[in-house]
Every structure is written in C-alpha cells, then in structure tokens.
Amino acid sequence: MKLADLQKIAEHEVDFQxxxxxxxxxxxxxxxxxxxxxxxxxxxxxxxxxxxxxKECKVARTGCVGTCSVGPAVVxxxxxxxxxxxxxxxxxxxxxxxxxxxxxxxxxxYRNEAFFxxxxxxxxxxxxxxxxxxxxxxxxxxxxxxIVKCLATxxxxxxxxxxxxxxxxxxxxxxxxTGQKWSLVSRSxxxxxxxVANLDEGDPGVFANRTLAEADPQAIIEGMLIAxxxxxxxxxxxxxxxxxxxxxxxxxxxxAQARAMTLLGDSVLETPFKFDLExxxxxxxxxxxxxxxxxxxxxxxxxxxxPRPPYPANSGLWGKPTLIQNVETLAxxxxxxxxxxxxxxxLGTAKCSGTKCFSLTGQINNPGLIEVPMGITxxxxxxxxxxxxxxxxxxxxxxxxxxxxxxxPEALLDLPIDYDSLTKVGAIMGSGGIVVIDDQxxxxxxxxxxxxxxxxxxxxxxxxxxxGLVKVQEIFRRxxxxxxxxxxxAALDKAGNYIRDASLCGLGQTAPNPVLTTLRxxxxxxxxxxxxxxxxxxxxFRNQKPQEAEEQ
Amino acid sequence: MLKDDNRKVxxxxxxxxxxxxxxxxxxxxxxxxxxxxxxxxxxxxxxxNALQLPPxxxxxxxxxYSFFKLKAPGEHVVTGCLGTACYVKAVDDxxxxxxxxxxxxxxxxxxxxxxxxxxxxxxxxxxMAPNIIVDDEVIGKATKEIVLERVRLxxxxxxxx
Numbered sequence: 001m002k003l004a005d006l007q008k009i010a011e012h013e014v015d016f017q018x019x020x021x022x023x024x025x026x027x028x029x030x031x032x033x034x035x036x037x038x039x040x041x042x043x044x045x046x047x048x049x050x051x052x053x054x055k056e057c058k059v060a061r062t063g064c065v066g067t068c069s070v071g072p073a074v075v076x077x078x079x080x081x082x083x084x085x086x087x088x089x090x091x092x093x094x095x096x097x098x099x100x101x102x103x104x105x106x107x108x109x110y111r112n113e114a115f116f117x118x119x120x121x122x123x124x125x126x127x128x129x130x131x132x133x134x135x136x137x138x139x140x141x142x143x144x145x146x147i148v149k150c151l152a153t154x155x156x157x158x159x160x161x162x163x164x165x166x167x168x169x170x171x172x173x174x175x176x177x178t179g180q181k182w183s184l185v186s187r188s189x190x191x192x193x194x195x196v197a198n199l200d201e202g203d204p205g206v207f208a209n210r211t212l213a214e215a216d217p218q219a220i221i222e223g224m225l226i227a228x229x230x231x232x233x234x235x236x237x238x239x240x241x242x243x244x245x246x247x248x249x250x251x252x253x254x255x256a257q258a259r260a261m262t263l264l265g266d267s268v269l270e271t272p273f274k275f276d277l278e279x280x281x282x283x284x285x286x287x288x289x290x291x292x293x294x295x296x297x298x299x300x301x302x303x304x305x306x307p308r309p310p311y312p313a314n315s316g317l318w319g320k321p322t323l324i325q326n327v328e329t330l331a332x333x334x335x336x337x338x339x340x341x342x343x344x345x346x347l348g349t350a351k352c353s354g355t356k357c358f359s360l361t362g363q364i365n366n367p368g369l370i371e372v373p374m375g376i377t378x379x380x381x382x383x384x385x386x387x388x389x390x391x392x393x394x395x396x397x398x399x400x401x402x403x404x405x406x407x408x409p410e411a412l413l414d415l416p417i418d419y420d421s422l423t424k425v426g427a428i429m430g431s432g433g434i435v436v437i438d439d440q441x442x443x444x445x446x447x448x449x450x451x452x453x454x455x456x457x458x459x460x461x462x463x464x465x466x467x468g469l470v471k472v473q474e475i476f477r478r479x480x481x482x483x484x485x486x487x488x489x490a491a492l493d494k495a496g497n498y499i500r501d502a503s504l505c506g507l508g509q510t511a512p513n514p515v516l517t518t519l520r521x522x523x524x525x526x527x528x529x530x531x532x533x534x535x536x537x538x539x540x541f542r543n544q545k546p547q548e549a550e551e552q
Numbered sequence: 553m554l555k556d557d558n559r560k561v562x563x564x565x566x567x568x569x570x571x572x573x574x575x576x577x578x579x580x581x582x583x584x585x586x587x588x589x590x591x592x593x594x595x596x597x598x599x600x601n602a603l604q605l606p607p608x609x610x611x612x613x614x615x616x617y618s619f620f621k622l623k624a625p626g627e628h629v630v631t632g633c634l635g636t637a638c639y640v641k642a643v644d645d646x647x648x649x650x651x652x653x654x655x656x657x658x659x660x661x662x663x664x665x666x667x668x669x670x671x672x673x674x675x676x677x678x679x680m681a682p683n684i685i686v687d688d689e690v691i692g693k694a695t696k697e698i699v700l701e702r703v704r705l706x707x708x709x710x711x712x713x
Contacts (some may be wrong), residue, residue, distance in 0.1 A: 030675075030676055030677060031676075031677055031679060031680070034677060034680075034689075034690035034692060035680065035690075035692055068677070068678075068679030068680065069679040069680060071679075071680070201676075202673070203636075203674070204634065204635030204636045204637075204638075204639075204673045204674035205635045205636030205637045205674060205678050206674070206676075206678075207674075207676035207677075207678055210676050242582060242619050243619070243672070243674070243675065243676070244676065280578070280579070281578060281579060281582055282578075282617075282619075283578055283581070283582065283617030283618070283619035283620060284617050284618035284619035284673070285616065285617050285618065286673070297578065298575070299574070299575050300573070300574050300575040300576060300577035300578055300613070301577075301613060302612060302613055302616040302617075303616065303617075359637075359678055361636070361637035361640075361678040361679060361681060362636075362637055362640045362641075363640060363641070367637075367678065367679035367681075368679050369679075399636065402636070403636065433636065435636050435637055435640055437640050440642075441640055446640075449636075449639055450636075453673070456618075459616075
C-alpha cells in the first residue's frame with residue numbers, strides 16, 4: 001500500500017458508513033462484557049433483521065464510552081443517544097421505538113449530562129465510536145494520516161521539534177517531557193534502537209490504559225510508528241498485563257491488520273522506513289511499570305529495577321538505546337503531528353499541556369472513565385463529573401495516583417490537577433486513578449491497605465523498600481489492633497521519609513505517600529486509634545471481640 | 553519428565569516458534585500455564601532444559617510474578633478483586649464471609665479440593681465494584697448474599713448462568 005491509497009480507503013470507508021442512516025454502537029469493553037454486552041450485541045443484530053432495517057442500520061462492536069457503572073452501554077447515532085444498563089430483553093423496544101418510529105426510549109437514556117460536560121475527550125476521541133477490530137474505522141476518522149504526514153513532509157528532527165513544542169509530558173506518572181526523551185534517544189548513535197510501550201497498568205483501581213487499548217488500538221500503534229520514525233527505532237514492544245485478555249486480543253488483531261496494510265514491516269507504506277512490533281505479556285508485578293524493571297521483564301527476567309544512569313535512552317533493552325513511553329502518551333502523538341505542537345500546548349495549563357485520562361471510582365455517583373483537561377480541579381471532578389458522594393454521605397478523602405499516591409482531604413479539593421500541584425501536596429499523578437472515599441472508610445485502615453499492597457509488590461532488591469515497608473506494616477498492625485503507642489506516629493513518619501529518600505526506584509520512593517499524606521491530613525484518626533482505641537468507621541479492632549479473646 | 557502427550561507437543565511447538573530464546577521465557581511460562589493449568593516442578597525442569605537456562609532461574613522468574621500458579625487449583629475457583637475501588641466498597645467483608653462459610657483461606661483450597669479462593673489485584677471493572685469472580689462469571693456490585701448463594705450453587709453442580 002502506498003501513501004495515496006490511504007486517502008482512498010478513508011474516502012471509501014466514509015461513503016460506506018454514510019450509507020447507513022443509523023449506527024448502533026454497543027460497548028464491548030471489559031467493563032461491559034461481564035455484564036452481558038455480547039448478548040446485547042447479538043440481540044441488536046437479530047432485532048434489526050426482525051424489523052427489516054438492516055440496510056439502514058449498522059450495529060458496531062465498539063470500545064468504552066466511559067459510563068462503566070451503568071453498562072452495558074449503547075450509543076445510537078446520529079444524535080449520540082446513550083442508553084444505559086441495556087439488556088437483551090430491552091433491545092427490541094429500542095429498535096422498534098428509536099430506529100423504526102424515530103422516538104428515543106426516554107426512560108432508558110443516560111441523562112446525566114454533567115458527566116460529559118467538563119470532559120475533553122482527545123485521547124479517547126474514538127473510544128465508543130469506532131469498531132476497534134476494523135482498521136478501516138480508524139482510517140476513516142483520519143487515522144494514520146499523521147504518519148503519512150511525517151513520512152512525506154517531515155524530518156525526524158522536525159517531528160521531535162513539534163512534540164517538544166507541544167509540551168507533552170509522560171502520562172505514565174512521572175511527567176518527564178516527551179520531546180526531551182525522544183531527543184535523547186535520537187542522539188544516541190548506538191543501534192539498533194527499541195521502543196517499549198508501557199501498558200502494564202498495575203495500579204489496582206486504574207483501567208484507563210486498558211480502555212484505550214480496547215477502544216482505539218490503532219492510535220497506540222500509530223503513536224509508536226511516529227516515535228520510531230523520530231528516534232530511529234526499528235523494533236517495538238507493547239508490554240501488556242496478562243490480566244487484560246480482551247485488550248491483548250484487540251491489539252493482536254490490530255497489529256495483524258496494520259501489517260497487512262504495510263503500516264508495519266520492512267517497508268512502511270512502501271518507503272524505506274522500517275518498523276515492526278510485538279506484544280510482551282506481564283505476569284502480575286506492579287514494579288514492572290518502573291522503566292528499568294519493564295526492560296528486565298521484556299528480556300524475560302524478573303522485573304527488578306536497576307540504578308540509573310545509565311538511562312534507558314542510552315542503554316536499555318539488551319544494552320541498546322530504548323524509548324519507553326506509556327500508551328496514553330503515545331496516543332496523543334498523532335493529534336500533535338496533525339494539528340501542530342503549538343495547538344496542543346494551548347490545551348490544559350501552561351506547564352502541563354493537554355488532557356489526562358482518569359479512572360474515577362469509589363463511593364461516587366458516576367464512576368467511570370473520564371478524560372479532562374489538565375488544571376481542572378479535584379472538586380470539579382468529584383462533584384460535577386462524578387456527581388458527588390453516593391447516598392448523600394459525607395466526603396472524606398480522595399486518593400489520587402494509585403497505591404503509592406496520596407490521600408487528600410476536603411480542604412485540598414480546589415487543587416488543580418497537574419503533575420506539579422499534586423506532587424506539592426504529597427500525591428502523584430501516577431497512572432491516573434482517582435478513588436473517592438466517604439466517611440465509611442477509615443484512613444488508617446486505608447493507608448494500611450496500600451502499605452500491604454506495596455509490601456507484596458516490593459521486588460526485594462533494595463533494603464529501604466524491602467525492610468522499611470515491613471516495619472511500617474508492623475506499626476500499622478499494632479495501631480489497628482489496639483497495641484499502638486503515641487511514639488508510633490513519629491516512627492511512621494520517620495520510616496516513611498527514609499523509604500522515600502533512600503529507595504532505588506519509583507515504587508519505593510512513592511510507597512510511603514499514603515502513610516505520609518494520611519499522617520499529614522488525617523492525623524486525628526491515628527491519635528484516636530492509639531489513645532482511645534477507637535475507629536470511627538468501624539474497620540479496625542475487629543479481632544478484639546470479647547468472645548474471641550476469651551477463647552484464646 | 554513431562555508425559556508424552558498432546559500438551560507436550562503444544563508446548564514444544566510454542567517454544568520452537570520462539571527459537572528457545574531466553575527473552576521469551578515469560579511467554580513460554582504463560583503458554584505452559586494455559587496448557588497445564590499450573591506450573592509444576594516437572595514443567596520448570598523441562599522448560600529450563602529446552603532454553604538451556606538453570607532451573608533456578610526459571611523457578612525464580614515464575615515465583616516472582618504473581619500471575620503464575622504453582623499449585624493445581626480446586627474444581628471451582630472463586631477470585632475476589634482486591635483492587636482499591638473494590639476494597640473501598642468493602643470486598644473484604646465478602647471474602648471473610650466466604651472464608652467462614654466454606655472453611656477456606658485466601659490463597660488456598662478446601663480440604664476436599666472442591667473450592668479454591670484466590671485474590672487478584674484488580675480486574676479493571678472498578679466502576680462495578682466490588683467484583684467477585686465465581687468460576688468464569690464476574691459478579692459486579694456484589695453483595696455477601698448473592699456471592700455466597702452463587703458459590704453454593706457452583707459447589708452443588710447447579711446451574712451456571
């Protein structure tokens with residue numbers, strides 16, 4: 001296939017889709033499938049035949065629209081009518097009323113407009129709109145025109161210039177400037193060079209990368225192609241969690257289709273540019289998200305980090321220069337090339353351009369997957385998009401950044417969400433988890449939960465993380481079983497600071513965040529646990545029931 | 553030694569496709585677990601020989617990653633999601649109830665090997681939290697009553713929807 005052919009495919013596909021008056025998009029992502037999405041899909045296919053509207057109505061299997069708590073979700077175009085909690089039994093009614101009679105079924109529509117109002121869906125622009133198993137759908141939306149633009153009109157340096165100008169920062173959590181990273185890899189003379197796309201997403205409670213891979217896999221591949229062209233890499237790996245079977249299938253199919261169209265291979269779009277990629281499967285290790293650990297895992301070893309320097313940009317996979325990027329970062333790239341770095345730099349805030357995807361969960365009315373401009377406040381996310389706390393209970397904290405993020409109190413709700421503001425208050429962007437908790441949760445118990453997680457996931461290589469976290473866990477055990485002493489608060493604080501400052505990798509350096517933030521913002525709960533042996537949420541001291549004590 | 557059967561043929565074929573490369577060790581272990589259900593000692597030795605790696609290296613890699621199972625699971629498997637969203641929504645109470653009602657500990661199986669209880673660190677269906685997986689069925693917005701009933705049905709060999 002040549003550059004010009006892509007345009008033809010796009011035009012042909014647009015005409016093909018225009019022939020249908022309606023398009024029924026059934027969300028078949030991991031959020032909706034367990035709750036019957038495939039049966040709903042089948043029911044729609046049968047119903048349009050039954051009503052004889054199969055010529056004017058296309059049923060498509062799509063990715064996620066974000067309203068994951070009211071799945072299976074179905075969107076009918078035109079008009080973007082979003083139906084919630086659709087069951088196969090309700091499908092006939094929807095087809096009869098909406099498609100045949102032109103009357104949307106009002107009681108089944110998702111009427112919560114606030115959920116979408118403050119969102120800005122850029123990375124997720126195709127999510128829920130295209131069929132991820134058809135590369136033609138992606139091409140019809142303008143897909144692969146950015147790599148065409150690069151190959152036809154831009155030098156690798158020109159691509160890096162645009163990415164640098166966009167101000168894009170790594171979406172994996174640390175926020176390193178993407179353009180700068182590319183420039184480092186590109187300047188290295190050692191070959192071959194590699195690209196690793198990080199789709200490990202080991203944070204419990206986070207599913208943004210998975211959703212992206214299930215909804216728009218070609219955007220990740222196109223982003224990798226552009227990055228490879230810019231830095232001079234010939235081979236790429238997508239490192240994905242094995243807990244994501246649907247995302248794996250979707251990507252496998254996407255890679256095969258891209259290869260068939262010569263978008264991947266020895267001669268990309270019949271130009272001298274060469275790039276191919278493979279999937280690599282993780283196996284349940286949180287630490288594998290760390291950049292040197294992911295390299296060890298791709299090489300087939302234990303995912304243990306190593307000291308830097310040398311940085312992967314100079315010495316990565318098999319000692320060769322390697323660019324490691326989160327898949328969300330990569331999915332931003334095609335848009336930056338199409339619209340220019342300057343356009344992107346105006347989105348979000350001055351220091352943090354663009355948008356960020358978050359998994360919004362916990363005790364909140366509208367949980368789901370959201371994408372918001374950088375700089376939006378936590379209050380807007382929790383109370384407007386999220387619709388406030390479930391069952392009108394009291395807000396207690398919001399956990400930002402996964403198990404090594406921070407627990408922030410109500411007083412900080414007006415904080416703008418960007419890398420630097422979050423770090424300042426002791427949280428991190430992490431991979432984009434926002435968990436809202438209400439007064440039924442105990443902050444001491446919550447911090448203990450995260451530390452237990454970090455103890456399990458510590459790789460054991462460096463002492464501060466391996467031994468320090470066990471000490472922290474021991475203190476938590478004492479405090480939550482009634483054996484706590486007032487000195488324990490100072491001891492936790494001290495241990496937390498040591499672990500943060502002395503650990504080898506990001507896991508250890510951020511693992512104490514939940515302890516340090518809860519000590520900072522919810523100290524009174526620790527004091528209550530120790531002095532009064534009281535847990536206001538009733539989560540702790542459970543093994544202190546009198547009858548059990550007597551038995552012992 | 554591994555028994556000469558179809559399963560071994562599949563594993564051999566897969567290893568050959570990957571040129572017996574050390575860098576494919578994780579993929580090969582995944583495949584072996586798919587085929588055999590879990591990774592036993594004989595599999596480790598076999599894979600180590602084929603890839604010309606020390607068995608200690610293969611065991612080291614397999615035990616490092618929590619996804620690999622080292623013991624045969626029971627006839628029925630219940631997995632509780634212990635991701636943050638599920639924890640906040642009190643999945644722990646449901647897990648404790650299963651432990652008490654069926655006399656099983658997390659990470660283990662019942663004495664008669666009928667039921668195994670595992671935990672996972674997030675299945676990614678966080679908006680439907682808390683989630684419990686009974687055999688292959690994900691139960692979202694799970695409650696103690698629903699889950700206990702479903703496990704009971706599974707053990708009785710009753711219907712699976």
